[in-house]
Amino acid sequence: MLTIYGVYQSRASRVYWTALELGLDFESVPVIQTRRLPQPVAPDAPIHTHAAEFLAINPNGHIPAIADDGLVIDESLAITLYLARKHGGPIAADTLREEGEVLAWTFWAATEVEPHTVKIVFAYDDGLEATEGGRETISVARRMLKRPLTRLNDHLGENDYLTGGRFTVADLNVVEIIRYALSETDFMANYPAILAWVARCHERPAFREMMARRKAEG
Known part of the structure; x- marks a missing residue:
């Protein structure tokens, strides 16, 4: 299954919109931007872009990122192009x-x-x-x-x-x-x-x- 890392209030919105246009089933992992957290190092802080568990997905420390059948991509525009190319349909290029x-x-x-x-x-x-x-x-x-x-x-x-x-x-x-x-x-x-x-x-x-x-x- 497609996994999307990132909150909707970020460039991940492009990826979520694309997935919804394509009618894809996906898991959303709400990684928040570190700059939005007052205490990102607090024990109860939500997963954020500089957290070790997310850096293991995207060492650049930015959202969004996706994992799809073992492939990890971390640039939002590349992700939308990839998803459209993979799944086709009217939003994808036809020629x-x-x-x-x-x-x-x-x-x-x-x-x-x-x-x-x-x-x-x-x-x-x-x-x-x-x-x-x-x-x-x-x-x-x-x-x-x-x-x-x-x-x-x-x-x-x-x-x-x-x-x-x-x-x-x-x-x-x-x-x-x-x-x-x-x-x-x-x-x-x-x-x-x-x-x-x-x-x-x-x-x-x-x-x-x-x-x-x-x-x-x-």
Whole structure:
């Protein structure tokens, strides 16, 4: 059986969403980020990313990770691509062309978008969004996002989804990275095609189920 290590309130959300889209049976091991624990070395501390038992799974000390029939993978985007490729179905690439586009969009989002959107979400997670430093961090991130988001908005102005005319793992990977910037409503209003695409992706039952589980974590 597939085992997913990580809490829903993390990049593991991508993996859980993918598993739900594919209708997979899986075991969830809720490994929490060490930075979220006030006393990670306490005897009663939950399993966390720097705990020895998790480092035996992923020596990098990050979530998510999966174990699947003896294979361990620990990069979230690699995991989603692997699961889609293994199990197929409509979210997987159907042709070599689609596979190339799925990979290209995924790597594009990881290199051109996430380094900036993650700074936004961390500013809010750390309660810094109203501080001078937090506002500057968010401002710089927004400025750096203008070029890639313009490209994405142009593409989605002519296509409902990123490739294949349907929702695929490419959309899942990219929209999860875009989600980090949705707090910036005035900024994102400049990209109406992206917002319409986000709404389409977020209407999916598997996304709604993932988010319900995420919210249940508290």
